[in-house]
Amino acid sequence: MANFINVILPIPLERSFTYSITEEEATLLQPGMRVAVPFGKSKIYTGIVHGVHQNAPEAYEAKEIHQLLDDYPIINPIQLKHWEWIASYYMCTLGEVVRSALPSAFLLESETLVLRNTEYEVDENELLDDEFLVFEALQHQSILKVQEVSAIIERKNVLPILQRLLEKKIIVLKEEVYEQYRPKLVRYVKLGSEYGADDKLEELLKSLTRAPKQSQVVLTLFQLQGRSQKPIKVSELEKASNTSKAVIKSLVDKGILEEYFIKTDRINYDGSSDESETKDLNEYQKSALIDIKAAFKEKKVTLLKGVTSSGKTEVYVKLIEECLEKGLQALYLLPEIALTTQLISRLQEYFGEKIAVYHSKYNVQERVEVWQNVLQVKQKAQLVIGARSAMYLPFGKLGLVIVDEEHESSFKQFDPAPRYHARDAAIVLGNLHNANVLLGSATPSVETYHNAKTGKYGYTEITKRYGNVLMPEIELVDIKEATRKKRMKGHFSERLLLEMQETLIEGNQIILFQNRRGFAPLLECLTCGHTPQCPNCDVSLTYHQFKNQLRCHYCGYHTALPESCFACGSPDLDTKGFGTEQIEKEVIGLFPDAKVGRMDLDTTRGKHGYEKIITAFEQQELDILVGTQMLTKGLDFRNVNLVGVMNADSLLNFPDYRAHERTYQLLTQVSGRAGRTKKRGKVIIQTYNPYHQILKQVTTSDYEGMYREQLYEREQFKYPPVNRIIKVTFKHKNYNVLNEAADWFAGALRSNFGGTVLGPEYPPVARIRNQYLKHIVVKVQKVQSLAQTKANIRRIEKSFKAVAMYRSVRVIYNVDHI
Ligand code: ADP
Ligand code: ZN
Ligand code: ZN
16 A cells, blocks of 8 residues: 655645555654655655555655655654644644754755855764765865855765754854854952951051052952942053052962952853752742743633833742652744843853753754754753744743733744744643643733723732832933923933932932834935935935945845935935934933943844843943834843933834833833932933823822723724734735735725725735735624634635736735734
């Protein structure tokens, strides 16, 4: 009897493909193993076995597979089920899910590019003959396509060889040339702990009378410490005391001074210190933990709403601890891992080597290693921390899922498919494993809070910051008045400047928040009013002072700053609007002695951009940090006492039904960076609308009020959580074809669902990379079957694609678009 397998190919195909296999292969192959298979005329892909059976395909002759790539499944049955759910719920193909879920090293294909790994000393004797041929070819040619490798070794099946070379660290894949960031170690000094008390210090100075240089150093250190609370660098002390390193060193040797480093490497745990005990919880944390466990008994997803700095992390830690003790795996999802290296080091203190970090910016080898460790339920990866893609890992014994900052919109993948929400997909994963799921946030999303309120989720809260630290005091400053009376200095009100001065004098740090949206600086001609546009997209180019360029934020197009207007030739050009760059420049002018840093997409573009800036700020090498949205994400800076929001209005005015919810969340989160230690923090929010309801709710921490109003509005306008929405996007290079196609589709939808179809409409940027865009929004009432609706949409799509003119129009679904 003939044997077959269904194979999921990592490309957007409607269904899986059937290949024929031998009797022997049939006994070896299981779902979740990889095979190399031919596809099309000449392509080779890595595919995933979905099922083994005896049914020959009817429509085509099944081809033979090239090769088995695994001895055991690298994907388990629960994963396959989960991925099927993702494909069906988010309206994409299983192949697209596989492509997004597996590290690229698992998916070698004929198009993959390979390079030599220059980091690695190769012992040529270690290599098999075929491996050596590839290695040698890479000495002459720096990049090879898989097809070229195939020609070199005169064999069709090269994927297994490349797999071996990858494992031996001899090659790397093109997209992952990897470098590691090591922050430079800065040495600091302080007085030895013995000499803290005043009388001890006097004694010390007396004992040093015969060593004037040394006593000079001690006195200088004392003065520097008095002037500011900042840590003092060895180099700084050397300069201020006018002595040498040797003198300082002799004091360190005597134990009079102590040397220390503030921060060492963040991600890489060196395993040097023992795992420390987890912290005892305070009464609020304890009671939250009891609530959570009670809810878990009923197998409920649970929401922990705790104000910023209430110590949610320590509550998670207790749950993780219990989970690991039972020998189960735990998954900790974060919105953006680059910003949470702080959290990772904190967890490493407790769980040491049991932690694995999983992130798409990590190199292939590391990701494959984590995958294997999770698959084999190794101790080394019992707790996995990661951004959304970590929920794809092959958990076998998952006991706990934590979704931290669950309100963050970056949990939703926007492009490419699958356009999944990692929080929601993680809840489904938790269900499949019968695991507990905890969602945490200071400002839960309206959906999640609604689910908690209606009893679908369990709920608990912490309303006090840890250690009786007060919530920051939030003050709204009316800049409309100030602008009218010409009392603004650039974009700074007098109130904000005064607070900044005081904060700097006290030696504390400042965060200035500038919304990234709506304030991109533009170039405008003062003569004719022309603003340069991107040639590929319907959007104005933004002005980047740093590189003296005009850039498109959508397609990356850039051009040097023109000397005269493109339209009329006038040289009178002006920059309009303001961004973080402008704020930074103004701050430097206003506070010439302060050290100012900036954190936005531009300054953090490099691989370790974030870490460098966060480290510098943490080490107090910067006094003022100007930044965008990135600043809001769970950072814990000990010394920030003032947060300034430059302008709250652009957030409020954003044309989206979530604008108000987002504004509340963003302003509350950014405020939460202030005053996380003893002294009460201060937040200044500058706005043209100090009487706006949302801003008042932010100043009084009135989450309930915000929620009630938002829910009411969403009920009125049929938005989530009351309804579900599916956004359908059409893309085509021809404007007329696009319009007709979108109208056709909308018409078909309308005759199916009646009034719950909006559009088609152009998005704010209606052309990107020379493709025109149009959206339709379908609103589905909760009482309607979502599955039925999707099936209807699919049917319409079929008839749509049958129209010759529409065949080349791309149709993109975004379920639960946010
Ligand atoms: P959140 O995540 O709620 O914003 P964190 O978990 O970051 O708050 O806690 C804020 C600060 O309080 C952290 O520096 C943390 O170490 C400290 N903290 C929280 N709980 C405890 C505890 N039980 N014992 C000691 N320190 C704690
Ligand atoms: Zn002009
Ligand atoms: Zn563009």
